[in-house]
Structures are given as C-alpha cells and as structure tokens.
Amino acid sequence: MKIVNIIIFVLCSIGLMAQEFPGKPGNIAVIQDARIDSLMHAHQQLNKVYTDIEGFRVQIFMDSGNDAVQKAEDIIVKFKEENPDLPVYLSFGQPYYRIRVGDLRNRIEAEGILRRIIGRYNQAFIVKDKINFPQLISFPNQNQNL
Secondary structure (H helix, E strand, O other): OHHHHHHHHHHHHHHHHHHHOOOOOOOOEOOOOHHHHHHHHHHHHHHHHOOEEEEEEEEEEEEOOOOHHHHHHHHHHHHHHHOOOOOEEEEEEOOEEEEEEEEEOOHHHHHHHHHHHOOOOOOOEEEEEEEEOOOOOOOOOOOOEO
16 A cells, blocks of 8 residues: 555656646757758649549449439539538449549548448449549748747
8 A cells, every 4th residue: 555655646746847847938940951842842743743643432323324414413413412522523434424422542531421421322332543632732941940
C-alpha cells in the first residue's frame, strides 16, 4: 500500500512541475535547400497535367437499349437531389451506359458510400476507376520566419 501511495505522489509531483514551466512564444526559422522549392514547383506542374489517379467509385446503374440514356438521366437527377455532395459520372462503354459516383481514394471510403446508398440503389457495387482529385493549393515560400 505504501508503494502505491509513493507512486501516486511522484506522478502528481511530475504533473504539477510540468504545469509550472509553460513554453515561451518565439520565432522559428526554417532553413532549407533551394532545390526543395524547385521540386515543389515541378510537383505542382505535374498535378496540373495529370488530373486523375487510381481510386474507386460506386456504380449505381448499368443498362443498354434504346431508353438507357433517358433512364440514366433520370437516375442522375434523382441521385443529385439525394446526394448533392457526391460527384456523378455518366459513361458509355459499348453497349452499356453506366453511372458511377464519387472520387474515393481508398476502398474504405467507397464502402462508406456504398453503405449509405445501397438501400435506394440495391444493385450498387464498388469499382476501381480513374478518379479526379482537387488541385493542390500553392505552397508558401518556406524560407521565411514562421
């Protein structure tokens, strides 16, 4: 029992000492090689050229026939009303029209979207696809004091 009391006392003392020494505000200078800025610029230029990457989408519709386009357009309108936060893509691969939704970087995100919509689109499933991703924001000049 004495050992437990001593351990508790030591831990409380350490906690109190840590509160007595708050950090002081100050400046931080970041010094970096100039080649890092040129690499960041090159990376930004590549992102402008290559706007898609491998990822996942959820396919909610696939049909062929004379009325497939009209069915697809109706489903797109309905889906956008229900899920305004998800991008919708209509594609044609002979002889099918397909509707795929989302720009998902990993399968876990795709599973979440699938669970969210499977009740209304019971034939939905996850597919690997080229996805769009937002352009990177420009990086500030890091050779300055922060």
